[in-house]
Amino acid sequence: MRSFLGRDILSLQDFERHEYFRVFEVAALLEPYARDRRNGDLLKHKTLVTAFYQPSTRTRLATEAAMHRLGGHVTGFSDAKMTRAGDFYQESIQDTFKMLEYYGDVIAIRHFQQGAPAEAAEHVSVPIINCGDGWGEHPTQVITDLLTIYREKGTLDGLTWILIGDMRMRTMHSITYALSKFDVKAYVISPPEMSLTDEHKTRITDMGLRWEEKEHIDQVIGEADVIYMEPVVQPDYTKSREEVPDQKGLTPANYQVTRKLLFEKAKPDSIVLHSLPRQDELLPDVDKTRHQRYWVEAYNGVLSRMALLALILGAVE
Amino acid sequence: MRSFLGRDILSLQDFERHEYFRVFEVAALLEPYARDRRNGDLLKHKTLVTAFYQPSTRTRLATEAAMHRLGGHVTGFSDAKMTRAGDFYQESIQDTFKMLEYYGDVIAIRHFQQGAPAEAAEHVSVPIINCGDGWGEHPTQVITDLLTIYREKGTLDGLTWILIGDMRMRTMHSITYALSKFDVKAYVISPPEMSLTDEHKTRITDMGLRWEEKEHIDQVIGEADVIYMEPVVQPDYTKSREEVPDQKGLTPANYQVTRKLLFEKAKPDSIVLHSLPRQDELLPDVDKTRHQRYWVEAYNGVLSRMALLALILGAVE
């Protein structure tokens, strides 16, 4: 069995079924630090480097919080403009990571370019954690999603998922890879121009995922155990705040979850996940329903990163 | 008596007289860590989350420094543009803080919107420290101001204050609330268009503050024990450095403190406080006078936050 020690977390394509359960087991072991709000010292001798070339709150802070909960140190950058690394100054991934590897013991990277974390991993001797790479993958988010479902259901088999939103997004790539390791059925719902690429479709079919495209959430919501959401409308990040019109209220009903829909058509124990932030694909009136699990994901997101960091850095096992 | 444990610090409207003294007492108890420049480990098990939606140096770093002096961990963001939270990306306070509460054990927030910290506090289970909210309040700054005077005079009663500058600013709101708990007289001096709102005037009168508006500092400087200052001219933060003309030299004498004024008219033991940064309302020739106490405020600002963090997180009492 592969060890987690020193391992890169780049993609869920090669993440094994038993490896998810090992992460969940370690997450449970370490949970008292988070639950009791009492940082330990398992990683006090280690430093996490965050190399975030794109803005992020949840992923960066969850990873940093996990490191702090285990007593570790954190350094890095959270904006490519704050650094002389990155494409703006045209420095290569190689030059940048040949430097970063000496500043800490594990590097968490978010990059606008698909494949950047994998390229970084080729050049350095410390483990790399992919915290989102362009249209590529977002493995730690999806490990968090599965942990959330597992803590709830006690299993990841026998469930029906709806994946709804822009299917070109990295979480959608990682979740489809991950689900292929379990006995699930996945319905995929997105605007036609945001559908999975043909290449991706072939790959997940080859990996054994049972999946099917649908046009409207109405068609399948009654079957879903998990409704997994991403936006289909995105703010124009190149515009200033003043220039941005209110972009809410634009999501077609096909890709939208409301309390009315859940109460009228969903299974009573179905779970809604969303990695947030959201636009209007997920209405605030869902927040207080029993279906909502997107907020507890922040907590589970710390647990999952604590487990990964402890495993990768050899503090457990 | 209310405990500080787990408490939000949102406003000084409801901060009791004895609570200031309790903070000062704990500040004195913890001072050796700061004075001897030797971080302790009272809060080593805790993490501070800084959620700064607006630029800040003094408040953010004083709060972080206080956490470090007590051995604690710090994570967070110092610019709304570095995060996908915040209004730019149109994420609600609720969604953002439902996440942040799991990343640490106390959250220090600066926000451009008045009331944002209070709104955040409604949604989370960890204590919130308001580090400045729009035109609202700035409680930790004012607790620092009072600590500075108390360390000097041994009392907060029997003093005459001049509050001078833009009275719509958050420090002015907090200081007027705070002073109402003590036996003081406050003169208020500002340009007419920057005066206290009628609503605020009624509120502080109802709270028992003895206050009076004046037009020119000359009229009352001879009576003042404390001269408490804010600018009346502000740099245009929307302009780039190159576009900003030299905005100094614009403050009318009515709202300006100079060495000449102090030496000729002020009480020999009067104290000048300014939360800085300053424009030309407070001239550099005051820096070397015995009246100047604005620099020692940086030191006291660490002490006051050490005391608040220790109390709120249950490391003392």
Add this chain to the structure above:
Amino acid sequence: MRSFLGRDILSLQDFERHEYFRVFEVAALLEPYARDRRNGDLLKHKTLVTAFYQPSTRTRLATEAAMHRLGGHVTGFSDAKMTRAGDFYQESIQDTFKMLEYYGDVIAIRHFQQGAPAEAAEHVSVPIINCGDGWGEHPTQVITDLLTIYREKGTLDGLTWILIGDMRMRTMHSITYALSKFDVKAYVISPPEMSLTDEHKTRITDMGLRWEEKEHIDQVIGEADVIYMEPVVQPDYTKSREEVPDQKGLTPANYQVTRKLLFEKAKPDSIVLHSLPRQDELLPDVDKTRHQRYWVEAYNGVLSRMALLALILGAVE
């Protein structure tokens, strides 16, 4: 002999020969923390404040990493726009550093203005480390450079250096000062408009450096033990990424190092140093050659800062 305790590191003009060796000795002593990737606790009671008014990755992170390796705390800012300090908001160095000195026990500053660190040092009671000041100096980079050569050669005497690139840059100022303390010969190669100033030429001659200007690296590469490089072409940092044309491929052969040149003309054991990031003055085909030492500088850069921090803060000696 001067103690390092509490000392500012502002310039290498007054850095003594034996002081370099003391830093190297302490670097060797502390190296196990970095090599074994196991943070110690020599500086756990201390806080580093980083005051970076300009973007930096290497220098800021190497300094922070060094502090973390010794168990210390770090706070500060990495971009003038994230703070209300700095010229944008027109706050004086004095006002800013009269504050920062209480937030930690040593301050590392990068500033766009030459002399800013020295000015800061006049106002505060904690040691200041100059991490680059405009066209001024960059002492910790050059201490790292010398450490790299010393670890390799066991001596700093008897070597011939080529200094090639924009000689107005701060590293060039610091390296010429530093080399004057050793028995070396330095060839200086730059475009005429980027040459050392007459004042600087006089100063280093007076300090005893044996140096000579050349026009083309071809003329002297055969004699060099160390080739020390900076770019002669700079990206236009005021332009957005989209506006920046590909600025590579512009460096004249006079100031460029390639594998071909090294293999055909350089001494077989010559060493190429570059503080990075690079443009096309140093081609990627050099990366895999035995001459390349610019990547190991990231490691040595942590060692050198560990040694400096430990010495300055009194953790050794």
